[in-house]
Amino acid sequence: MALIVYGANVSPFVRKVRVVLAEKGQDYKLEQVSPFSPPPEFLAISPLKRIPVLRDTDLPEPNTLPDSSAIADYLEHKFPKPALYPSEPFPRARAIFYEEYADTLLAQTLGPGVFFERIVKKMLRQQPDEAAVAAVLRDKIPPIFDFLEKEIGTKHVFVGDMFSIADVSMGSMFVNFEHAGETVDAKRWPNLARYVAAIHARPSFKALIDEERPICERMRAA
Ligand SMILES: N[C@@H](CCC(=O)N[C@@H](CS)C(=O)NCC(=O)O)C(=O)O
Known part of the structure; x- marks a missing residue:
């Protein structure tokens, strides 16, 4: 699966990304990461030590993106339909x-x-x-x-x-x-x-x- 979301289910910021993916009909894998006990390899891809982070394995490394707002913007451009941002x-x-x-x-x-x-x-x-x-x-x-x-x-x-x-x-x-x-x-x-x-x-x-x-x-x- 090309898209991996790192994070915990009940985080509202992880949920934001998952809702965007669902609205756009995109499959992804949720890799559980607790912000209270993040593994060292997660800290390496999350400079602010926060969840979520998205990985797009279709891209060459570095292919990770932290922050729900940055991720939503990326998903909007990668999967424009249905649009989740007004065009004007x-x-x-x-x-x-x-x-x-x-x-x-x-x-x-x-x-x-x-x-x-x-x-x-x-x-x-x-x-x-x-x-x-x-x-x-x-x-x-x-x-x-x-x-x-x-x-x-x-x-x-x-x-x-x-x-x-x-x-x-x-x-x-x-x-x-x-x-x-x-x-x-x-x-x-x-x-x-x-x-x-x-x-x-x-x-x-x-x-x-x-x-x-x-x-x-x-x-x-x-
Ligand atoms: N601006 C970030 C906020 C993410 C955020 O605050 N995530 C919380 C979990 S809901 C977190 O990882 N907290 C851990 C910490 O602050 O150390 C985003 O939109 O992704």
């Missing part, structure tokens, strides 16, 4: 901005604030700090969800009328929120809740969510 300059840049918003503020808030506490800490045999999670849910998440509620409005995707890299990234971060036992409150953020549910129902997302759920349950039960 401004919408394309807007999609990249939403991807960045999801990959930074949203990921940092839902990831360490909720998923890490409830799932990863259990796997590491540490006690989740539920008071810290409650503070994140009360103080940090509402302004972010308010912004996203306003941005998505009654639309079904973030940019124009095409499912794009913006939706791949947004949807991916919300999967970890749900794995951690939370959902977007539909009374407070009805548009965002509707949007997230619809994105997660896409076959590309649903297959991964179904695959990951038992893994998260095992991590939680550790």
